[in-house]
Amino acid sequence: MPDIAAPRDSRASVLYADEHKPLTLREAWRVLVKSWPFVSRYRRLVALKCALVFVSLTFFLMTPWPLKIVIDNVIDGHPLTGVPGAILTPMVGDSRSGILVAVSLFLVLTVILIGMVHGEAQALGTNVNSGGLDQAGITANDANDGGSLWNGLFGYLESRITIDLTQRMNQSLRTAVYERFLRSPLALYADQKIGDAVFRVMYDSASIGPVFYRGVLAPVMSVFMFVMAMIVLSFQFSNEPVIVVVAVLFLPVIAIGSSLFGRALRDQSQSMRESGSDVMAAFEERVAQVQLIKAFGQEARETAVVDAASWQSFRSTLRMLAIIFVLMIVLTPVSCVLVGYALYYLMMQVIAGRMTLGDIVLLASYGSMLANPMSIIGSTWASVQGSVAGLRRVHSVLDNLPEPVGDGRGDGLSARIGNLEFDGVAIGYGATTVLSGVTMSMRAGEMVALAGPSGCGKTTLIHSIPRFVEPSAGTIAFDGVDSRAVAPDTIRARVGFVFQNESLFSTSIEDNIRYGSDSASLADVREAAAMAGAAEFIDGLPDGYATVLGRRGARLSVGQKQRIAIARALLRRPEIIVLDEPAAPLDPASESELLKTLTALARDRIVIIVAHRGGTLGVCDRVFFVHGGTIAASGTHAHLLATDLAYQAYLAQSAAEIPA
Structure with a gap:
């Protein structure tokens, strides 16, 4: 055993001590600011993504109009007024056939560009099905979040850009955390659970994508869409201000409800990530000690330990879902009251003859269209809480594991x-x-x-x-x-180092000896092996230096592994x-x-x-x-x-x- 004297307090516990403190609003904002450089370094892709989003939204905002125009101006023969009149009258006048042709051309163009004719945007995501209802499974989707809302030409281009941008953001943060672990002081690993480190690298780092898409792009896109829709509705229904007022009231209702639950969502997300990390750490440690477990016949006991950790992770997810369910219970009645009043008011306007059937179709389409943006705007802060908790775990590594450097x-x-x-x-x-x-x-x-x-x-x-x-x-x-x-x-x-407990990679013997000396020739490798007393047993293997080793060199004896390790050190001269x-x-x-x-x-x-x-x-x-x-x-x-x-x-x- 190595004779590194371990301190009484766990260095890993001290390192991550801040994670056990409540995640305040100020701390959450600080984490988001520190994470932004991992997004802003890809500003060209971000700009292209935003440009396609906003161009597509312009078409999408116009998709409810064709049906209204067909009903009111083609079928019922009403003259063009408002927004359609300002656009189409100079082009086709009052000709019904001309109006129908113009609407048809617009629909064809819309289908080609955004793949939409009417209704809500159809998501064309880049995510994959998750592997389970726990933090690791949920994060498998987070790592691939941010698909296009469209499925036409713009959707194809946007999805290509999104895949590239998402991968680059995730990869840059993941690589930064991984490198920091590799470059951290060796003493850290006396207490650091390897499974926890893997979880931070693979899963917590994936939080950067949701922070950008849900915390920045989605609300900005939703605000743009909401404002533009309000401008159009205000212009079209300038004599009906109640419509705009009711639509605007949805925002504070959702925002207030979401902000009240923000703290609970952050804390529970932190608990989910800790539970997920515990599962991975427990599994990794027991796989590493499988020989000991088999020798003492403890398979059932250790399976139960991993099973208990996995169920704890699942229960953490259920508690998160319970919080979201309570949030929905709080918001739904108020939202239903507003929707009910809006429907009653619109029906009375139709009965009174102040609005047409096409107007109702238009408002219903916009109402359906704006439901998601309003929800996004109001719930933005709540939706990024889980990602903020993951990013805090990432920045615990980036902030507290400095690599010693020269002066x-x-x-x-x-x-x-x-x-x-x-x-x-x-x-x-x-x-x-x-x-x-x-x-x-x-x-x-x-x-x-x-x-x-x-x-x-x-x-x-x-x-x-x-x-x-x-x-x-x-x-x-x-x-x-x-x-x-x-x-x-x-x-x-x-400095050439041969450690007391040597580990080898599951590659060939030649690759293991050459590790750290990529330019060395096979002759150099053989010379180092001969100096270390390893050449004889290597030459006796069926594949010689091309022999592929098992995990941690399991196919070799302890002495053989040690001699290969010595050859590896000697090769660097x-x-x-x-x-x-x-x-x-x-x-x-x-x-x-x-x-x-x-x-x-x-x-x-x-x-x-x-x-x-x-x-x-x-x-x-x-x-x-x-x-x-x-x-x-x-x-x-x-x-x-x-x-x-x-x-x-x-x-x-x-x-x-x-x-x-």
């Missing part, structure tokens, strides 16, 4: 690193200090070892070399250059090689061959080994004994064994626990 002075490193120095270094996690007062130096041409009891901080110490963790005090310097003045990528390109207990899984013969290789490599570079075995320590030029939270002693293995009682006790215990 901008350039790397300043020499052509080849010759010295590595620790001066008064202290390293810890949060309030917990693992090591303090660490002072030691290493130079090219020697192989040094770090020894000490499990849990004393050896792995933490070597992780500080490539800046996986940062010292809280003191300096780590390469040839006199403070590591904090050098970008992490620059350091890591010159690093100036510093760090190996965390490389000989632990090896047999004595393989260990002896590995030590010969490392001794040869140490002639012109720094080789650092974390080791417990006396045989490995004896080959090293110097041993740094980590004990009591610092470097307690240093010297050759023989010198420490002869002079340091704590070192003697440590070796005796190691000899009893680890076969020589």
Whole structure:
């Protein structure tokens, strides 16, 4: 096991502490503002999308008129008045056949452009059917939200643009979160649930699309449509102001009702996302530990755990639906009163002869047409609450996982690193200090070892070399250059690392060895494998270096995986090689061959080994004994064994626990 000393408090819990606080209106607005750059960077596609939307709306606003004109002016023979009169009279005069031809041409053009003849807009979405009634299933649609309202030529163009825009927005945010996880301090993963990280990357990041489409474009489009419709109705029915007043009253009714439920929707959406994240984390952890589960016969128990987490996610969704249902119960009676009054008033106007049948058809069409825009305008804030909750989880990562960088002075490193120095270094996690007062130096041409009891901080110490963790005090310097003045990528390109618990990708052996050295030839790969003592068993495989490994290299033994990992590090020809207990899984013969290789490599570079075995320590030029939270002693293995009682006790215990 790695001997990283873990703090008492979960770093992941501290990292995401703000997510457990209520999402206030001010915080929600701040999240939306921070998310806008992921939309605005695609301003050209946004502009094209908006242009097609508004051009299409212009045609759509005119679709209720043909039926009114046919009824009133073609069938009943009434003269053209109002908006139709202003447009058609100069073109066709009072000719009924001319009016019919003009209306028919308009309908044909409308069908070609927006695919609509009358009625409500038909949605042509880019979304897919969800996989279930939980947050993950719902978000599967959110990630593909934002289709076109039309199905004609404009609809085709708009759908193409929408698919491109939606993918780019989602991809940019998803990639930013994923990269931040990859570049985050290594210590985060001691407490971070991998399933939770995956949920944030795959599902929470998909909230950016709904925020733009439902929170920006849909309300702007609806306002435009509502205002234009009100202008047309006011012009056409200038002597009937009641019609416009009743239509406008729908907005405050829906807006007030939605705002009252905004807080409940935000909080419940946050709960849904946390429950969905728990399901994924529980499933991921148990799949990773399937061998242990089978060994102890706990399949039924662990299935029940995942089943319980899944049901909890489902119940969170049901609570969200209950809130929406209550919202509908509150709004529906008031809306019905307004609709009932409007119908009564219109019928009385028809009876009195002040309105025609065509007028009623026109108003009914506009009423049906405006129902959705009015609902969107009034419920915009409520509709984006779920997405805001998801974006807050995304920005928890973007805001709280900074990547350490250099101070901008350039790397300043020499052509080849010759010295590595620790001066008064202290390293810890949060309030917990693992090591303090660490002072030691290493130079090219020697192989040094770090020894000490499990849990004393050896792995933490070597992780500080490539800046996986940062010292809280003191300096780590390469040839006199403070590591904090050098970008992490620059350091890591010159440090070869072999971790204690190695994992391999489920690709070929050649690809695994070449990982991080894409330009290396097959001959280089073979040479590195030979140096690591891996060439013999690789050549014995049916497909040799083309052998495809299983998940995490499951088809290889522990020792074979370790040798491939060592070959991977050697292929980069690093100036510093760090190996965390490389000989632990090896047999004595393989260990002896590995030590010969490392001794040869140490002639012109720094080789650092974390080791417990006396045989490995004896080959090293110097041993740094980590004990009591610092470097307690240093010297050759023989010198420490002869002079340091704590070192003697440590070796005796190691000899009893680890076969020589």
